[in-house]
Amino acid sequence: MKTIYLDYNATTPIAPDVQTAMLPFLAEHYGNPSSGHALGRACHEATLDARAKLAALLGAERDEIIFTGCGTESNNLVLKGLAFRQAPLGSGHFVISSIEHPAVTEPARFLERLGFGLTIVDCDARGRIDPDDVAAAIQDDTLLVSIMLANNEIGTIQPIAEISKICRQRGVLLHTDAAQAVGKIPTRVDDLGVDFLSIAGHKLYAPKGIGALYVRRGTALEPLLHGAGHEGGLRAGTENVPYMVALGKAAELAGQHLSESVERLAMLRDRLQQALVDACGPKCTVNGAGAERLPNTLSINIPNVDASELLARIPELCASTSAACHTGQAQRSATQQAIALPEDVARGTIRLSVGWFTDEEEVDRAANLLIGARQQLR
Numbered sequence: 001m002k003t004i005y006l007d008y009n010a011t012t013p014i015a016p017d018v019q020t021a022m023l024p025f026l027a028e029h030y031g032n033p034s035s036g037h038a039l040g041r042a043c044h045e046a047t048l049d050a051r052a053k054l055a056a057l058l059g060a061e062r063d064e065i066i067f068t069g070c071g072t073e074s075n076n077l078v079l080k081g082l083a084f085r086q087a088p089l090g091s092g093h094f095v096i097s098s099i100e101h102p103a104v105t106e107p108a109r110f111l112e113r114l115g116f117g118l119t120i121v122d123c124d125a126r127g128r129i130d131p132d133d134v135a136a137a138i139q140d141d142t143l144l145v146s147i148m149l150a151n152n153e154i155g156t157i158q159p160i161a162e163i164s165k166i167c168r169q170r171g172v173l174l175h176t177d178a179a180q181a182v183g184k185i186p187t188r189v190d191d192l193g194v195d196f197l198s199i200a201g202h203k204l205y206a207p208k209g210i211g212a213l214y215v216r217r218g219t220a221l222e223p224l225l226h227g228a229g230h231e232g233g234l235r236a237g238t239e240n241v242p243y244m245v246a247l248g249k250a251a252e253l254a255g256q257h258l259s260e261s262v263e264r265l266a267m268l269r270d271r272l273q274q275a276l277v278d279a280c281g282p283k284c285t286v287n288g289a290g291a292e293r294l295p296n297t298l299s300i301n302i303p304n305v306d307a308s309e310l311l312a313r314i315p316e317l318c319a320s321t322s323a324a325c326h327t328g329q330a331q332r333s334a335t336q337q338a339i340a341l342p343e344d345v346a347r348g349t350i351r352l353s354v355g356w357f358t359d360e361e362e363v364d365r366a367a368n369l370l371i372g373a374r375q376q377l378r
């Protein structure tokens with residue numbers, strides 16, 4: 001039974017070239033980048049190169065890239081890093097959206113418990129945030145607006161460049177959680193107009209356990225980890241050289257293949273969508289339809305079935321019901337609630353996400369398996 005992996009939004013496999021690039025740093029290149037000797041210097045050079053590659057993908061400067069342990073840490077560093085600079089603690093206000101990943105929502109809620117203000121901006125039925133609603137949410141004491149670039153469940157892309165204009169006019173910093181966007185759509189920080197941008201390595205063909213944060217020059221944050229001053233003083237701890245090298249290589253590959261892969265992924269996704277909609281009829285709806293969406297993401301509502309039961313019947317297909325972190329939960333996810341997806345419709349939601357190693361044959365097989373399993377269940 002050959003596995004069909006259509007869960008690239010949960011995590012990606014490590015690309016073979018990424019693995020090749022990182023392996024020497026798990027073996028012969030084991031120096032500490034802070035050591036002055038040859039082994040240390042070789043590792044230091046490798047971290048500089050990885051930083052430069054990631055910076056190139058984002059159109060940033062090398063010293064604006066901070067390596068972290070994951071996308072969650074990057075998001076925490078922005079929100080708490082700004083909050084912890086406030087005196088007295090608790091003075092200031094944050095704006096986030098109702099469809100953020102818990103890696104933004106939870107630190108924001110934590111800061112709210114410490115006394116900070118928090119406004120959560122709603123999205124429309126397609127999962128899109130209206131920039132005017134962001135403008136209305138900004139207060140005199142707003143420290144940060146944090147809106148994700150693309151949603152992990154339904155793929156809606158947010159109008160970050162428009163939101164940026166508002167933030168600039170109002171003198172408010174802007175963060176975007178781009179964990180799902182980097183490598184799938186252009187993510188140049190100056191085009192987006194963001195001050196901070198979060199990256200998760202394992203959504204970009206690098207291993208789990210590495211992330212990065214773009215921090216615009218001249219923007220001050222308090223570190224979460226105080227120590228020996230690594231990562232420009234923002235994230236102490238001896239560098240994870242092999243994983244940094246991996247993320248650097250992944251960023252290089254993403255930059256090289258971006259335009260071609262956007263088209264290919266959209267073609268595969270659309271083929272899958274069409275096959276399912278044709279087979280399941282007009283009640284089969286697509287979340288985020290009508291909005292700009294990630295080219296690889298299909299969140300589809302299969303009518304009159306329970307999505308978990310459907311997927312359980314197809315063990316060779318790896319896909320999610322909504323987001324990987326919500327699988328197994330009976331209630332609707334925050335995104336499903338935010339787009340006001342009725343409970344009976346949300347019961348049948350499946351998230352299928354294609355990636356670099358998906359081909360047409362897999363997509364066709366997945367569609368046939370889903371259609372067949374649905375017929376068995378009905």
Ligand SMILES: Cc1ncc(COP(=O)(O)O)c(C=O)c1O
Nearest residue numbers: 070071072101103152179180200
């Ligand atoms: C939009 C978004 N932000 C943040 C994260 C968290 O990233 P990590 O798993 O690297 O902590 C995820 C992972 O699912 C995500 O989809």
